[in-house]
Amino acid sequence: MYKLIDGINTSKIILKECEDYLKISNKKLNLSVIQIGGDIASTLYVNRKKKLCEKLNIDFSFYKFDENANEIEIIDLIDKLNNDKNVTGIFLEMPIPKNFDKEKITSKISVYKDLDGISEVSIGRLVRNMDCLYPCTAYGVIELLNKMEIELSGKHCVILNRSDVIGKPLSHLLLRNDATVTICHSKTKNLKEITNMADILIVAVNSKLFIDKTFVREGVILIDCGIHVVDDERRIVGDVNFDDVKEKCSYITPVPGGVGAMTTAMLIKNLIKASEMYG
Amino acid sequence: MYKLIDGINTSKIILKECEDYLKISNKKLNLSVIQIGGDIASTLYVNRKKKLCEKLNIDFSFYKFDENANEIEIIDLIDKLNNDKNVTGIFLEMPIPKNFDKEKITSKISVYKDLDGISEVSIGRLVRNMDCLYPCTAYGVIELLNKMEIELSGKHCVILNRSDVIGKPLSHLLLRNDATVTICHSKTKNLKEITNMADILIVAVNSKLFIDKTFVREGVILIDCGIHVVDDERRIVGDVNFDDVKEKCSYITPVPGGVGAMTTAMLIKNLIKASEMYG
Numbered sequence: 001m002y003k004l005i006d007g008i009n010t011s012k013i014i015l016k017e018c019e020d021y022l023k024i025s026n027k028k029l030n031l032s033v034i035q036i037g038g039d040i041a042s043t044l045y046v047n048r049k050k051k052l053c054e055k056l057n058i059d060f061s062f063y064k065f066d067e068n069a070n071e072i073e074i075i076d077l078i079d080k081l082n083n084d085k086n087v088t089g090i091f092l093e094m095p096i097p098k099n100f101d102k103e104k105i106t107s108k109i110s111v112y113k114d115l116d117g118i119s120e121v122s123i124g125r126l127v128r129n130m131d132c133l134y135p136c137t138a139y140g141v142i143e144l145l146n147k148m149e150i151e152l153s154g155k156h157c158v159i160l161n162r163s164d165v166i167g168k169p170l171s172h173l174l175l176r177n178d179a180t181v182t183i184c185h186s187k188t189k190n191l192k193e194i195t196n197m198a199d200i201l202i203v204a205v206n207s208k209l210f211i212d213k214t215f216v217r218e219g220v221i222l223i224d225c226g227i228h229v230v231d232d233e234r235r236i237v238g239d240v241n242f243d244d245v246k247e248k249c250s251y252i253t254p255v256p257g258g259v260g261a262m263t264t265a266m267l268i269k270n271l272i273k274a275s276e277m278y279g
Numbered sequence: 280m281y282k283l284i285d286g287i288n289t290s291k292i293i294l295k296e297c298e299d300y301l302k303i304s305n306k307k308l309n310l311s312v313i314q315i316g317g318d319i320a321s322t323l324y325v326n327r328k329k330k331l332c333e334k335l336n337i338d339f340s341f342y343k344f345d346e347n348a349n350e351i352e353i354i355d356l357i358d359k360l361n362n363d364k365n366v367t368g369i370f371l372e373m374p375i376p377k378n379f380d381k382e383k384i385t386s387k388i389s390v391y392k393d394l395d396g397i398s399e400v401s402i403g404r405l406v407r408n409m410d411c412l413y414p415c416t417a418y419g420v421i422e423l424l425n426k427m428e429i430e431l432s433g434k435h436c437v438i439l440n441r442s443d444v445i446g447k448p449l450s451h452l453l454l455r456n457d458a459t460v461t462i463c464h465s466k467t468k469n470l471k472e473i474t475n476m477a478d479i480l481i482v483a484v485n486s487k488l489f490i491d492k493t494f495v496r497e498g499v500i501l502i503d504c505g506i507h508v509v510d511d512e513r514r515i516v517g518d519v520n521f522d523d524v525k526e527k528c529s530y531i532t533p534v535p536g537g538v539g540a541m542t543t544a545m546l547i548k549n550l551i552k553a554s555e556m557y558g
Contacts, residue, residue: 103407103409119403120400120403120404120406120407120409121399121400121403122403123403123406123407124398124399124400124401124402124403124404124406125399125403127399127402127403127406127443127447128382128399128402128443130382130399153466154466154467154468155468156467156468156469156473162454164406164407168406168451168454171450171462172447175441175447175462175464178464178466179466180461180462180463180464180466180467180468180473181461181462182459182460182461182462183450183454183459183460183461184459185454185457185459187432187433187457187458187459188433188435188459189433189434189435189459190435193476194435194459194476197472197473197476
């Protein structure tokens with residue numbers, strides 16, 4: 001019988017801890033969010049962050065650029081926010097339109113305020129086990145595993161994703177916890193042979209219901225980072241075919257209510273850490 | 280019948296290319312090497328670099344600190360070298376004595392002069408596929424595979440090492456070439472099961488003759504980064520038991536004459552790249 005890994009409840013616990021910390025420390029934090037272009041999902045996430053900040057009494061600043069904006073203006077804003085002592089953390093909403101130089105823009109965010117751990121200095125520090133802010137989704141996965149008291153040392157973790165914000169940072173967070181790590185992607189051959197070796201399988205393939213029971217061995221811990229809206233926007237599913245695979249799992253994340261529910265909580269946790277990094 | 284991966288000949292070819300480039304471009308480069316303490320192997324490597332620089336008409340500067348030196352002096356020197364336009368690249372000899380803050384010292388080396396790709400900015404840029412200098416040993420492994428025209432895309436590469444200068448950077452260089460990558464280490468369980476899946480097995484376990492034929496499948500490409508002096512210093516062996524395993528391999532590196540022979544060549548290649556990064 002599988003156990004559900006409950007992202008909603010876990011994120012509530014984390015947010016409660018954050019709320020208590022903010023009350024006791026009497027810190028006034030500021031979250032500055034930048035959006036370029038008008039991606040609908042991204043707009044939804046901005047609003048969610050805004051509401052959460054109101055609830056937690058965190059100052060929220062929002063900067064929106066249209067997709068024809070001048071890149072220099074955006075970089076100037078980041079410079080200004082980096083140097084503004086009232087700004088605790090900066091979050092750049094993804095995706096950003098393709099006509100912008102994502103690498104150049106994200107590189108400008110100060111390592112002390114880089115709430116999604118996206119600059120090369122943040123990820124370099126993560127790789128070297130130095131203090132830094134972790135990308136929220138990768139951090140959320142680790143936090144879910146920790147809160148369920150799932151031992152990572154010696155476990156074979158297979159990650160189906162090699163992006164800068166999920167697969168790569170997650171591989172280093174897992175290595176740091178003494179896990180054996182395999183990174184697979186679209187060019188991987190014999191994928192099933194590899195996924196069937198996993199003690200923990202983490203899936204972010206952006207393909208709905210991709211993982212069924214033939215991909216996993218009995219007792220696997222299955223983490224689904226996918227999110228897809230289906231049935232005329234009435235239902236949300238993940239990259240994992242939950243009903244098909246669940247009975248083979250020891251633990252499994254639902255979608256919705258799994259990893260996706262963790263990201264804003266991890267963002268607030270990063271915001272508090274950013275306030276401590278500054279001293 | 281296995282093929283030998285010849286590090287000596289490959290490094291000669293690379294050094295010849297470097298020599299030709301330096302003659303044609305008429306560039307005068309400077310390699311600045313820093314050594315802290317008097318590690319014997321490290322002193323040997325310093326001398327090897329010095330000789331190579333003389334041969335290639337590269338200016339060589341050497342800075343030696345004893346193991347009781349003041350850390351601030353070393354950092355001041357790095358600052359000075361970073362800002363000196365006549366200095367093309369900086370190489371800090373490893374190991375450095377344990378009483379020094381390795382993280383702090385290596386972090387100071389400018390990303391433009393970081394010849395062993397060891398600062399967090401260098402490794403962060405490597406992870407994000409941005410332009411940077413790669414750690415010499417990891418770079419040497421990739422270069423050997425490339426020169427042998429071994430296809431990496433879709434290959435399952437298993438790395439037995441998770442250090443900042445071999446396992447971690449190598450995993451990202453391999454991912455960038457569309458390989459599937461597994462990182463194993465001392466805490467890995469079922470090691471043989473995993474190594475037996477490898478199309479390419481890269482070994483840096485610092486344990487002499489550790490890998491025998493039971494670790495690999497027929498046709499494996501086997502890369503040995505180990506180096507051990509045995510038989511009263513009369514013989515050098517690697518982490519791989521070459522004679523036991525060779526007949527199962529399609530390609531295999533000898534020790535000596537494999538990966539170890541590549542590192543100084545990669546250092547010179549990095550020095551030239553550093554001169555180009557500056558413009």
